[in-house]
Amino acid sequence: MKPVSYYDVKYLPNSTLKEKFERNVNWMLSLTPDQLLYNYRINAGLDTKGATPLTVWESPDWFFRGHFTGHYLSGASRSFVELNNMEDTKEANELKDRVNKIVDGLKECQEKFDTFEEFPGYLAAEPSKRFDDVEKLRFNGNHYVPYYAVQKLMDGLMDAYEFTGNQTALDLTMNMTHYFEKRMERLTPEQINAMIDTRWYQGKGHYVYHQEFGAMHRTLLRLYEITDKKQKDIFDLAQKFDRKWFRDMLINNDDELGYYSCHANTELVCAEGMLEYYHVTGDENYKKGVVNYMNWMHDGHELPTKGISGRSAYPAPADYGSELYDYPEMFFKHLSKLNGESCCSHDLNFLSSELFADTKDATLLDDYEIRFINAIMAQQNNDSAIAEYLYNLSVAPNSTKEYSHTGFWCCTGSGTERHSTLVDGIYYTDNHDIYVGQYFDSILDLKDQGVTVTQDSHYPEQHFAHITVEAAKSQEFTVYLRVPKWSRNTTISVDGENVDAEPKNGFVAIKRTWGKKAEITVNFDFELRYQTLADRFNRVAIYYGPILLAAQTKDLPASTKPAKEYLKDLVKVEGKNQFRLAGTNIIFKSLPAIPGSTPYNVYVKVPDENVATVIDTQNDSDKPVYEEREWTLAVDPEKKNYLKITYDRLDGDIYSFQIEDDQKVLFTQTMKSEEWPEDSYYIYPLPLDATKGKNKLNIKIKPLDYEGLNFDIANINKIESMVATK
Numbered sequence: 001m002k003p004v005s006y007y008d009v010k011y012l013p014n015s016t017l018k019e020k021f022e023r024n025v026n027w028m029l030s031l032t033p034d035q036l037l038y039n040y041r042i043n044a045g046l047d048t049k050g051a052t053p054l055t056v057w058e059s060p061d062w063f064f065r066g067h068f069t070g071h072y073l074s075g076a077s078r079s080f081v082e083l084n085n086m087e088d089t090k091e092a093n094e095l096k097d098r099v100n101k102i103v104d105g106l107k108e109c110q111e112k113f114d115t116f117e118e119f120p121g122y123l124a125a126e127p128s129k130r131f132d133d134v135e136k137l138r139f140n141g142n143h144y145v146p147y148y149a150v151q152k153l154m155d156g157l158m159d160a161y162e163f164t165g166n167q168t169a170l171d172l173t174m175n176m177t178h179y180f181e182k183r184m185e186r187l188t189p190e191q192i193n194a195m196i197d198t199r200w201y202q203g204k205g206h207y208v209y210h211q212e213f214g215a216m217h218r219t220l221l222r223l224y225e226i227t228d229k230k231q232k233d234i235f236d237l238a239q240k241f242d243r244k245w246f247r248d249m250l251i252n253n254d255d256e257l258g259y260y261s262c263h264a265n266t267e268l269v270c271a272e273g274m275l276e277y278y279h280v281t282g283d284e285n286y287k288k289g290v291v292n293y294m295n296w297m298h299d300g301h302e303l304p305t306k307g308i309s310g311r312s313a314y315p316a317p318a319d320y321g322s323e324l325y326d327y328p329e330m331f332f333k334h335l336s337k338l339n340g341e342s343c344c345s346h347d348l349n350f351l352s353s354e355l356f357a358d359t360k361d362a363t364l365l366d367d368y369e370i371r372f373i374n375a376i377m378a379q380q381n382n383d384s385a386i387a388e389y390l391y392n393l394s395v396a397p398n399s400t401k402e403y404s405h406t407g408f409w410c411c412t413g414s415g416t417e418r419h420s421t422l423v424d425g426i427y428y429t430d431n432h433d434i435y436v437g438q439y440f441d442s443i444l445d446l447k448d449q450g451v452t453v454t455q456d457s458h459y460p461e462q463h464f465a466h467i468t469v470e471a472a473k474s475q476e477f478t479v480y481l482r483v484p485k486w487s488r489n490t491t492i493s494v495d496g497e498n499v500d501a502e503p504k505n506g507f508v509a510i511k512r513t514w515g516k517k518a519e520i521t522v523n524f525d526f527e528l529r530y531q532t533l534a535d536r537f538n539r540v541a542i543y544y545g546p547i548l549l550a551a552q553t554k555d556l557p558a559s560t561k562p563a564k565e566y567l568k569d570l571v572k573v574e575g576k577n578q579f580r581l582a583g584t585n586i587i588f589k590s591l592p593a594i595p596g597s598t599p600y601n602v603y604v605k606v607p608d609e610n611v612a613t614v615i616d617t618q619n620d621s622d623k624p625v626y627e628e629r630e631w632t633l634a635v636d637p638e639k640k641n642y643l644k645i646t647y648d649r650l651d652g653d654i655y656s657f658q659i660e661d662d663q664k665v666l667f668t669q670t671m672k673s674e675e676w677p678e679d680s681y682y683i684y685p686l687p688l689d690a691t692k693g694k695n696k697l698n699i700k701i702k703p704l705d706y707e708g709l710n711f712d713i714a715n716i717n718k719i720e721s722m723v724a725t726k
Helices: 016-029 033-044 067-085 089-113 129-135 146-164 167-184 189-195 216-226 232-239 244-251 264-281 284-301 332-336 342-359 362-379 410-418 563-568
Strands: 427-430 433-436 442-446 451-455 464-471 475-482 491-494 497-499 507-514 518-523 528-532 539-544 547-551 570-572 579-581 587-590 603-605 612-619 629-634 641-647 654-660 665-672 681-685 696-703 716-724
Touching: 016 067, 016 089, 016 410, 033 067, 033 089, 067 089, 067 146, 067 410, 089 146, 089 167, 129 146, 129 189, 146 167, 146 216, 167 216, 167 232, 216 232, 216 264, 232 264, 244 264, 244 284, 264 284, 264 342, 284 342, 284 362, 332 681, 342 362, 342 410, 362 410, 362 475, 362 547, 362 587, 427 442, 433 451, 451 475, 464 475, 475 518, 491 507, 528 563, 539 563, 563 570, 612 629, 612 641, 629 716, 665 681, 696 716
Parallel strands: 433 475
Antiparallel strands: 427 433, 442 451, 451 464, 464 518, 475 507, 491 497, 491 518, 528 539, 539 547, 539 603, 547 587, 570 579, 579 587, 612 716, 629 696, 641 681, 641 716, 654 665, 654 696
């Protein structure tokens, strides 16, 4: 099985996806090649042709720059294919012309760099000194990420080659690869491992050097495949970015992303590299590792939007924003700041689609659907003629969507690239069989097979899918239709006659001889439902079918009613997927429908849901705050267990400590008075393997030694163990 080629799928006229695609094309056409070349020319000592430089992350004085040009090349090259699919050759040729001008300008820069750089092939918007500093593990307060930027450029150049036929783009990529071969062959394996180690914390007391190097592993393996696997030196270079600690963690199914305080999207694209390695070599262990990783995301890291990222469990510098992993199922602390970096949603859907083609696991596509509808469809400003993009789609209280087309953040780049391919992930083929993985408006045109599939129901605005299958000549094949887990009573008909809609492995298979035209209707069961926050049982997120509902208001009042009763107070707005809270003017609607800069609330505070009951309660010891504490608590050997720790109010210090069992660190907790938890407690969902087969669990709490600082343990009022009620 494989995802369909970009050449075989196109946007449906007058659809939401086509509108967003066109807005993105307008955005790309508003920029000039000279602007996108500005920083490269400055760095090479060339004339900037009177161009106005880009801003913020792409300003000439920003501490890293050049990434957006790569994203632009990818977005423009892939849009070139889609525009030609829709016979819009004028705009297609405009974008191709811009791609060619950028590639030609980059060629001039590379030729100039060859006159003074140590090795030929250098091409970047930053001086090569940045790579020197990375190799020497030098850190001056700014996190220079030169490999991250050049990886985006290499991917963009390969897209220019693959989708527009620009041979020079491939030549530039090969030259860059040989440059980095020369650089890295001077380094020992130990130096390379230190240079590309992305763990903020490793159990040591001092700050560990941190570098983000993007998807270098995947990108170089892609280049190896594009060049017909004939150049082993490219493969060997790719493997230098394949880190043993990360690979083993995934293959051994040991989620320590939170323990290491990993940056979410850094590790996500490394999982993409592992899957690409499986595609190149067939090594099943690498696929197994990626399957484990995606299970971790599904079970323990995804927000209600199915996006990821938030706060670290550690104090600064490890906790620096909204882009990090915490321990599995630890979400409540994320609600105190921004979360849900947009780049992660795009990359998760890319990885979901690729892995589904290898596993046929429909859960990947269920998550893809919710993430696409709620996170990706909200990333672009619907009220702007040219695309503006979000950095974060937060689910914290009183969040707002802040759009920009002048920041040129990572998420502006990924938004520009991925909004060129919004029809990706909808269809897959397995020989002559067709899998309909998503129900978004689109047209699949399998020219070699003589089959066209059209979807035109404007799902999920409408609660059904309308699919037309047309075959130039009668032929037998199977159409597989995904049945989402959230739709409890799905019905399917072909030409008005009902078929068995009981899914097998998430799909209903319709095998028949398809003729000139057949119409399939899939009716979904849209109902209100809620999801309780894993580590705070008095917070729920509400869905209507696949649509996450957010209250368009500031300071959403807490409910005195249980969650099930609260749903009964949501009155549907006629003709819309929106609900009014009874007795108020508060409207719950989808995140894409909420205007920019308008406060919204995803979580509703309700009385505690009956998720778990207390089975053991113990008080704190009288030991000083800098000494280790220890308890033995009752647990259930077969069910899900939790710790609940209630703390005494803090002074103005920062407290940080680690909660362990006899085997490993289970959680790291950092607390300060200005971020004091509601009702003074935190809930810690215990990993199943920590309590499986046990009636008792030994818990130790130790002060954290980090950054050479000896943190204290917060005063503990009581510690409780809880067991799941189901």
